Amino acid sequence: MTLIKTEKLTHQYDKNTSVSLPNISIDKGETVLVIGKSGSGKSTFLNIVGGLIKPTSGEVxxxxxxxxxxxxxxxxxxxxxxxxxxxxxxHFIQALNVYENIALAPYFSEVKEDKVYINHLLKSLQLDDKAGKKIDKLSEGEKQRVSIARALATKPIIILADEPTSALDDENCARVLDLLQQHAKEIGATLVIVTHDTRLKDRIDNQINLS
Amino acid sequence: MSIIKLAFKNVLARPINLVISVILFALGIGLIGFLLLFQDQIRTKFESNLAGIDLVVGAKGSPLQLILCNMYHIDNPTGNIKIKDASPFFRTNHPVVKKAVPLSLGDNYKTYRIIGTTHEILDLYKAKLVEGKLWDTDLEVVIGKEVAEKGQLKVGDKFNSSHGFTEDVDLAHDEFSFKVTGIVGATGTVLDQLILTNTSSVWLVHEKGADSIVYKTYKEDNTFEGLLKYPDRDITSMLIQYRSKTNYQALNLPRNINENTAMQAASPAFEISKLFNLIGVGTQALKWIGIIIGFVSALSIFLSLYRSLKERKYELALIRAMGANKSKVFWLILLEGLIYTIIGWIVGTLLSHLGMEIMATYLKNDFKYSFTGLTWLKEEWIILGVAIVIGIVSAIIPAYKASKEDIHLTLTER
Structure with missing residues (x-):
């Protein structure tokens, strides 16, 4: 079943910069890698599908x-x-601790906070002993895992990951990808990863190249 | 999680900004609150002591001093007046004067003034005996509620007075002991702090019994008629109540006394109004200082919020990405401004009441009245309203700016 479908999408940033995207179709529950050179429209695609910007023309x-x-x-x-x-x-709310940062997503989504599920996320992402800690006390790897937990906290139908592994070493890159795929599968979410990280090409077969 | 909790956490996460803004705001609120408490209490105390007294007649001098000394008992007398000069006003058929109560000031007991007067003074202040009986003869006294409590006196107790208005063992009149015959119930007026006796007791103590005629003749008389037998003796003043305040003769009476006698007449309402105007200049200046401090603190809150937007642009964009609409972001920042001013209001209000409670001891010495910080004025709710408005005004521009941030540009910044 098709979950995301785009047709003749364009976005005009300013007078001189515009991006045109090919028609894309992504099925429910898939994991898709969106790759391409800089300026090919990877981030534009992510922002439009994520509802952060509206396309100038076309339909999604x-x-x-x-x-x-x-x-x-x-x-x-x-x-x-x-x-x-x-x-x-x-990006986190520095004033809040790990648990509160994760629970903020259900609050703003007006979805009931599922404490059992959040605690499950914390445990499976090995953050259960960090729940009460402030964000600035965490390592980069831990922050990335909190970020994943927050994205999953509302049990969304789509997870959009923007360069989630670019700053990580090989070991952590593999780990983060596994976690994303594992948890997306757990809730039946479609995982769309936008990246230029070539390490992921060998790990995800379903790829959309915007170049 | 709620937006209020998030706003609180955001404010608490910047403790230096919070402390500076709250201290400034609390100082402004505290100063204004303290002045309101002071003004309200001093006005209430002064007005409750008017006690239907329309005129005070005494020796020439400062009219305000005459009022402060004879009605509020916080100043020294302007001098004495002769009974023969005062006698026309003691006539029962006087066309203007309904009641004239003589006052003779002289001594104190533990700083509580001893006043030579007649029984009618109790009617003037609507005071009632709660224990014992009225004084009957010389050296018998009726004491106010506070004198009984703070001076630890009860009916039947005896005490020696001290000369003048301040307590001084070297100036004690050891030859004469006053005896408490009654205690007056609390009136909320200066009467609570007075020791009442007959006029001849005041004369007696000061003449050290030399004039035994006075003592023997006067001791059974506690009415003004008794005083008229001694036209050449002195009293300090008279408290006068008119038959009608609107009678034109009553309106002319003070001028007639001032122009045609050796005495001075002063209207308490007029003098107190003048006094409030004088106090008003000082309190008004302090109020403006409070307002300026409040304005500076509002500016500090504005700057604090505005500057924080830059550091928090990712946070705000993140909140938007998580689904918060623009109005939620707007309210979040507005709430943060309100939290600053509401905390400032709470701290400032506590400071003003605490300050009043601490100052009460000093004010009591100066004004002879009990002041308290443990009271609440409806104006303090108005101050809260103003604090809320200041919170909103100082946060509205940062809140608007935050709600207009471009989230996708911020979040996709590398």
Whole structure:
């Protein structure tokens, strides 16, 4: 079953910069690697599917909903309920501890906080002893795992990961990828990884090359 | 998690900003709150002591001093007046004066003033005996509630007075002992702090019994008629109540006294109004200092929030990415501004009440009234309202800016 479908998508950033994307179709539960050179539109694709920006033209349907025609408020709600983000750079609320950072996603998504599931995530990502710790006390690897846990906390139908492994060594790269795939599978989510990290090419067969 | 909790955590995560902003805001609120408490209590105390007294007549001098000395008992007398000069006002058929109560000031007991007067003073202050009986003869006294409590006196006790208005063992009148015959219930007026006796007791103590005629003749008389037998003797003042305040003769009476007699007449309401105007200049200046401090703190909150936006742009973009709409981000920042000012209001209000409680001892010495910080004024709710408005105003620009941040640009920054 097709979960993400794009048609004739373009996005005009300014007068001189625009990006055109090929038609893309991604099925439910798939793990897809979106690769391409810089400027090929990887991040634009991620931002449009994630509802962070609206396409200038074309259509994108997610789970049968044409998100390109949603209002800003509807788009915010759509994003909250359906998308989990993992960013390359770890962005956290510094004032909150690990657990609170993860639980913030269900709060803003207006999804009931599932404490059992969050604790399960913490345990399976080996963060259960870090739940009460402030973010700045964590290592880079731990931060990345918190970021994954937060993306999963609302049990989204799509996980969008933007360069999740670029800054990691081989060992951690493999580990993060395994964790993402394992947890996405657990909740039946579609995993879309946007990257130029060539190490992932050999590990994920389903690839979309935007170059 | 809730947006309020998140706002709280964000504010607490920047302790230096929080402490500076709260201290500044609390100082402004505290100063204004303290002045309101002080003004309210001093006004209430002064007004409750007006006790239906329309005019005070005494020796020439400062009219304010005359009022402060004879009505509020916080200043020295302007001098004495002769009974023969005062006698026209003691007439029962006086067309203007309904009641004239003589006062003779002289001594104190543990700083509580001993006043020579007549029984009518109790009617003037609507005071009632709660124990014992009124004084009957010389050296018998009725004491106010506070004198009984703080001076540890009860009916039947005896004490020696000290000369003047301050306690001094070297100036004690050891030859005469006053005896407590009654205690007056609390009135909330200066009467609670007075020791009342007949006029001749005051004369007696100061003349050390030399004029035995006075003692023997006067001792059974506690009315003004008794005083009229001694036209050449002195009293300190008279408290006068008019038959009608709007009678034109009553309106002219003070001027007539001031222009045509050796005495001075002063209207308590007028003098107290003048006093409040004088105090008002000082309190107004302090209030402006409080307002300026409040304004500076609002600026500090604004700068603190505005500067934090730069450091927190990823956090705010992240919140948006997680599904928070623009209005939620706007409210988050607005709440943070409100938290600063509400904490500042709480600390400032505590400071003002604590300050009033500490200052109460010193103020009591100066004003002879009990002040308290353990009270609440409705104006303090108005200050809270102003604090909320300041919180909103200082946070509104940062909140608007935060809600307009471009999330995808921020989050995809490498």
């Amino acid at each position: 349907r997610v789970n049968e909903v044409s998100i390109s025609s949603l209002s800003q408020t509807q788009l915010d709600q759509f994003r909250a309920k359906n998308i989990g983000f993992v960013f390359q750079k770890h």
